[in-house]
Amino acid sequence: MPRRAPKKPPSALDLSRHLLTLERLPTPLEPASLFPGAAPVELEVGSGKGLFLASASAARPDRNFLGAEIAGGYARLCAAKLARLESVNARIIHGDATFLVRGMLPDACLAGMHVYFPDPWWKARHRKRRVLSETFLRHAARTLVPGGELHVWTDVEEYFDESMDFARATGLFDPPRTEEAAPAEHDLDYRTHFERRTRLAGEPVWRAALARNDRAAGCERVIVPT
Numbered sequence: 001m002p003r004r005a006p007k008k009p010p011s012a013l014d015l016s017r018h019l020l021t022l023e024r025l026p027t028p029l030e031p032a033s034l035f036p037g038a039a040p041v042e043l044e045v046g047s048g049k050g051l052f053l054a055s056a057s058a059a060r061p062d063r064n065f066l067g068a069e070i071a072g073g074y075a076r077l078c079a080a081k082l083a084r085l086e087s088v089n090a091r092i093i094h095g096d097a098t099f100l101v102r103g104m105l106p107d108a109c110l111a112g113m114h115v116y117f118p119d120p121w122w123k124a125r126h127r128k129r130r131v132l133s134e135t136f137l138r139h140a141a142r143t144l145v146p147g148g149e150l151h152v153w154t155d156v157e158e159y160f161d162e163s164m165d166f167a168r169a170t171g172l173f174d175p176p177r178t179e180e181a182a183p184a185e186h187d188l189d190y191r192t193h194f195e196r197r198t199r200l201a202g203e204p205v206w207r208a209a210l211a212r213n214d215r216a217a218g219c220e221r222v223i224v225p226t
């Protein structure tokens, strides 16, 4: 989706503790190894400006939050937000989250996964770029602990329905649980920037949480195509 280039963070701001680069990380990657404190890790795919990582990590100090953002400018913006907050339990990886989830993360290493307002890639020839493919959803289940939830929120009903169909087809998730938006109590009291924008425009949002079922425990790496 074409968007304005994000503002550059000031060069004096030290991003080294919050910004990671996918190519420099080992495979397999144990996400807990990226944090100083031992706590369950939740992954956000496509963090954008980082509102979710900033607010979730502040609200849940008992969890670690890892973001993955493919656009370098947004990854740096997000890292700058976390650096200013001096967050100890949130980090952002600059890189392709589909590669991370499909090829690098071991089984049952995530307590939760979040995909908010993924790019819809409207044109038929671009559809294959959608993050929420059936293969991705299979790996999302594989990398979640039993009972761990995948949260999918979008303003595109057709993409939502398609991803729920794909999730059902994997057989690795419980039926979706509808999530409700709480009323916003202040200007940034939204799950993400795109949720804020969509709700302020009065447009609908589709939201679901899918819990990994026990059958995913038998989801061997070798039978899951990357």
Ligand SMILES: C[S@@+](CC[C@H](N)C(=O)[O-])C[C@H]1O[C@@H](n2cnc3c(N)ncnc32)[C@H](O)[C@@H]1O
Pocket: 001, 045, 046, 047, 048, 049, 068, 069, 070, 071, 074, 095, 096, 097, 098, 115, 116, 117, 118, 119, 131, 192, 193, 194, 195
């Ligand atoms: C529409 S924006 C939504 C951003 C944020 N989740 C929100 O709700 O405000 C989608 C984001 O996903 C990122 N993205 C798209 N494909 C990605 C991928 N394969 N890996 C990581 N990030 C990706 C884009 O660069 C963009 O920042």
